[in-house]
Amino acid sequence: MCAQQDSGRAATHRVLILGAGYAGMAAAVQLAGRVRRRGGVQVTVVNGRERFTERMRLHMTATGQGLAELSVPEMLEGTGARFERGWVTAVDAEARTVRIDDDRVLHYDTLVYALGGVADTSAVPGAEDHAYTLSGAQEAELLADRLARLGGGTVVVAGSGLTGVESAAEIAERHPELNVVLLGRAEPGAAMNPKARAYVQAALDRLGVRVRAGAEVVKVLPDAVELAGGESIAADTVVWTSGTRVSPLAAAAGLAVDERGRIVTDAALRSVSHPEVYAIGDAAAIRQGYGVMHGTCQGGMPTGVHAALSIDRVLKGKQPKPFRFGYYHTPVSLGRGDAVVQFTRPDDSPRRICLTGRLAVRYKETVTASPWPTYGRMKKMPASGAFWPRGGRFTRVREAR
Numbered sequence: 001m002c003a004q005q006d007s008g009r010a011a012t013h014r015v016l017i018l019g020a021g022y023a024g025m026a027a028a029v030q031l032a033g034r035v036r037r038r039g040g041v042q043v044t045v046v047n048g049r050e051r052f053t054e055r056m057r058l059h060m061t062a063t064g065q066g067l068a069e070l071s072v073p074e075m076l077e078g079t080g081a082r083f084e085r086g087w088v089t090a091v092d093a094e095a096r097t098v099r100i101d102d103d104r105v106l107h108y109d110t111l112v113y114a115l116g117g118v119a120d121t122s123a124v125p126g127a128e129d130h131a132y133t134l135s136g137a138q139e140a141e142l143l144a145d146r147l148a149r150l151g152g153g154t155v156v157v158a159g160s161g162l163t164g165v166e167s168a169a170e171i172a173e174r175h176p177e178l179n180v181v182l183l184g185r186a187e188p189g190a191a192m193n194p195k196a197r198a199y200v201q202a203a204l205d206r207l208g209v210r211v212r213a214g215a216e217v218v219k220v221l222p223d224a225v226e227l228a229g230g231e232s233i234a235a236d237t238v239v240w241t242s243g244t245r246v247s248p249l250a251a252a253a254g255l256a257v258d259e260r261g262r263i264v265t266d267a268a269l270r271s272v273s274h275p276e277v278y279a280i281g282d283a284a285a286i287r288q289g290y291g292v293m294h295g296t297c298q299g300g301m302p303t304g305v306h307a308a309l310s311i312d313r314v315l316k317g318k319q320p321k322p323f324r325f326g327y328y329h330t331p332v333s334l335g336r337g338d339a340v341v342q343f344t345r346p347d348d349s350p351r352r353i354c355l356t357g358r359l360a361v362r363y364k365e366t367v368t369a370s371p372w373p374t375y376g377r378m379k380k381m382p383a384s385g386a387f388w389p390r391g392g393r394f395t396r397v398r399e400a401r
């Protein structure tokens with residue numbers, strides 16, 4: 001039980017951070033590092049499990065590759081932030097409370113909502129019941145178990161976006177006994193420049209992945225997927241990577257959300273309907289000059305740091321500053337021995353330059369491994385986390401907010 005369960009307002013300002021993923025951890029470490037010596041602020045982090053989920057490596061988990069044991073409570077040690085293990089089951093934005101595992105209630109003065117997103121298995125009938133996903137560590141482990149037991153047959157990866165490409169490549173490399181089919185509306189690497197796109201397609205070909213672009217899955221059956229037009233493709237296992245959805249908790253709490261359920265924020269990352277709530281990472285709809293940000297770790301971590309800076313400023317009686325972020329790369333693994341890195345403009349459109357092969361593998365691994373040491377550095381020196389590309393003219397929001 002937590003001391004915050006006491007009714008009534010405490011003298012201490014209670015900041016509750018929901019979700020210890022890439023964005024939530026950035027917010028927690030950054031904020032705790034800034035308020036630790038000042039006192040008067042209690043930071044509490046709630047997450048479903050103690051182990052940090054390296055979402056960017058879930059395709060590795062899904063193919064049975066062991067990952068480092070990264071402990072959220074251990075990372076928070078010495079920061080003054082508390083850790084509460086539990087599943088958030090409701091948010092009451094009026095009472096400013098959060099229900100954990102249906103039986104605990106935590107109060108907050110400021111809430112940071114960082115619950116991320118999951119694969120959108122509600123998109124077509126049957127996906128929820130019959131498809132595997134990379135929604136979380138547990139789901140990826142279930143898929144690993146399934147693939148290890150198959151011994152042969154066909155795996156259909158539905159969704160030709162980057163998660164689909166990385167998953168299909170990894171499965172084909174780790175399980176040469178399986179036929180891997182990658183299905184999707186767009187060509188793999190569609191958002192990349194022609195050279196990078198061709199590289200992705202050649203790598204998938206080399207790994208034996210059969211690609212079907214222009215295919216729209218309309219139904220998932222226990223042993224097949226059905227395409228628009230009526231064709232059916234036999235599948236021993238279906239992996240659903242097409243689209244993401246967010247938790248319905250924010251909408252149920254009456255927070256203003258967009259059509260995908262993400263919390264709509266102002267320039268400082270506060271909910272437009274409830275300014276004591278900050279939304280970050282994949283769960284937030286954050287507008288930049290180029291449009292609403294899409295879910296990435298490269299953008300998610302800066303949103304966490306910025307929310308922490310905004311909260312710190314507000315607590316000091318200052319105005320928070322507007323958040324600005326410009327993309328700079330799209331690193332994509334193609335199994336363990338190959339990769340491509342597409343460098344981008346701040347609006348995520350592809351530049352001409354890209355890396356391929358071993359250099360790209362090293363780059364991708366450096367990027368994927370970087371969040372944990374970054375939190376470690378921020379713990380000691382919060383200012384070290386406050387650098388990211390602001391995106392210049394690409395991110396300037398012109399219309400009145």
Ligand SMILES: Cc1cc2nc3c(=O)[nH]c(=O)nc-3n(C[C@H](O)[C@H](O)[C@H](O)COP(=O)(O)OP(=O)(O)OC[C@H]3O[C@@H](n4cnc5c(N)ncnc54)[C@H](O)[C@@H]3O)c2cc1C
Pocket residue numbers: 018019020021022023024046047048049053055056057058059086087088089114115116117134136163166247280281282283295296297298299300331332
């Ligand atoms: C296979 C794969 C590869 C990727 N590769 C890249 C890449 O190369 N570069 C990149 O920038 N992005 C990549 N991404 C996207 C990136 O992982 C996400 O954008 C990022 O994880 C978003 O961070 P987040 O903190 O918002 O959410 P998450 O990292 O998903 O964290 C959310 C946390 O909240 C917890 N949680 C959720 N609901 C509840 C609840 N009700 N109660 C308690 N806890 C809860 C979750 O368990 C999790 O710990 C990849 C994604 C996948 C699936």
